Amino acid sequence: MNIWMIVNGERREVDVPPMKRLLDTLREDLNLTGTKEGCGEGECGACLVLVNGQAVNSCLVATGQVQGAEIWTVEGLASSPEELTDLQSAFLTYGAVQCGFCTPGMLMTAHAYLRHNPDPTRDQIREAISGNLCRCTGYQKIVDAIEAVAKRRQTEPGEAP
Amino acid sequence: MASHFHQPERIEEALRFKQELGEAAYFLAGGTEVNNSKSKAAQAEHLIWLGKLGLGGIKRREGGVSIGAMTTLQEMLESELLHPAIHQAARNHANRNIRNVATIGGHLATCRSCADVIPVLLALRAWLRVATLSGELERDIERWLLGERDGIVLSVEVPDPPADLRVALECHTRTANDVSLITAGVSLRNEQGCMRDLIVAAGGVAASVVRLHEVEAALEGKPLPSREEVESLVAGQVNPIADIRGSADFKRHLAATLVERALRKAWNR
Ligand SMILES: Cc1cc2nc3c(=O)[nH]c(=O)nc-3n(C[C@@H](O)[C@@H](O)[C@H](O)COP(=O)(O)OP(=O)(O)OC[C@H]3O[C@@H](n4cnc5c(N)ncnc54)[C@H](O)[C@@H]3O)c2cc1C
Ligand code: FES
Ligand code: FES
DSSP states (O other), X not given: OEEEEEETTEEEEEEOOTTSBHHHIIIIISOOTTSOOSSSSSSSOXXXXXXXXXXXXXXXXXXXXXXXXXXXXXXXXXXXXXXXXXXXXXXXXXXXOSSOSSHHHHHHHHHHHHHHOSSOOHHHHHHHTTTSOOSSSOSHHHHHHHHHHHHHHHHSOOOOO | OOSEEEOOSSHHHXXXXXXXXXXXXXXXXXXXXXXXXXXXXXXXXXXXXXTTSOOOOEEEETTEEEEETTOBHHHHHHOTTSOHHHHHHHHTSSOHHHHTTOBHHHHHHHOOTXXXXXXXXXXXXXXXXXXETTEEEEXXXXXXXXXXXXXXXXXXXXXXXXXXXXXXXXXXXXXXXSOOSEEEEEEEEEETXXXXXXXXXXXXXXXXXXXXXXXXXXXXXXXXXXXXXXXXHHHTTXXXXXXXXXXXXXXXXXXXXXXXXXHHHHHHO
């Protein structure tokens, strides 16, 4: 089936079985391998992408379901490897990345959540990332990074990415 | 993997596909069950996508609120039109990433034993609008749970509760993300020191969420008895199965504890 979608701001067309997981279409057909597969059953959030602004696990979405949708993956965050978003930089500064496998999903979840709630408490941040598992960091540093970005955006309001 | 992906734009068309294809076809809503590679539906040859039928959205209507079947659990959690107890139940469902996709129609049709949002719908006396080939009908959620599950859920209709209705929910999960092991949802009115219009629902104790009619009948019209009395009444009325998530005894103990807590919470509210 021919399916088109707007991926990271560009119109892309793929010819895939409609039930192919969005995760596989992104990785195999669009070569966007930043999105990871952890569990393949909705438990870990490693495959998280934005579909029409909502954080969703791409392992649980059929490509046919996103015909015409706007998709953002981790590749769409930074405009170039030198120009990371404030959230990506904070993950580096605060040591919120160890093995890095959860990081793309974690970034996308945090990115979507801060748009929804620009000034969250630590508890709200924890709740927001509760569908994203990290086996390395113990979460504290991830929460620190997200909190720091939210605080900075409050004091230095600019164009939020 | 399904080789046919149908995208009907009319309810009749969707029903007709299902009638013609029978067991080989599944409806697809959010897909958290259907697209899960472990599910039986993932092996189906045909999928009938319900996303083009206009079944989304939460609307106020005369005497209540109507929740379209394609409404996600996150939308329910954020809707100011819905009762706070519905927010609480939706919040217990998995996490935001899953709630952004999982729909209330899919939740009802999956009909898990411990489904997180069904007890509160029973407690609030909600009912379903269902489309079948012989027409649209109103279906009692309890009958739906007991197996009358033909057709497509169009919406969940939640009547405005009486001003003095008290609702309380309890659940036990292993982790915040895990589906609940046992859930309890109750509603009642306190009429001159006696419980009236009691509804007691529990999840995780039978094949689907159930109402505990014997418990309701035993308590209706009385003040709330002691904790021990209520717990032993409930324990005598549930028959959970033992599985990887807990022994039958443990689940019975939990169900008794949680139903009692919910009743007391509602009673003292
Ligand atoms: C990681 C994960 C965590 C979960 N956690 C929880 C939890 O904490 N609590 C809980 O209760 N559940 C949980 N679930 C179960 C969850 O999938 C369902 O509760 C969810 O609401 C199903 O909705 P859906 O839209 O994704 O359904 P789908 O997968 O699209 O469909 C499920 C079933 O319903 C049928 N169906 C869908 N819509 C309709 C309709 N309108 N009319 C008739 N039939 C229909 C489909 O044919 C299919 O058989 C979890 C699932 C996953 C994968
Ligand atoms: S790979 Fe999708 S949630 Fe784990
Ligand atoms: S950094 Fe390794 S899983 Fe999170």
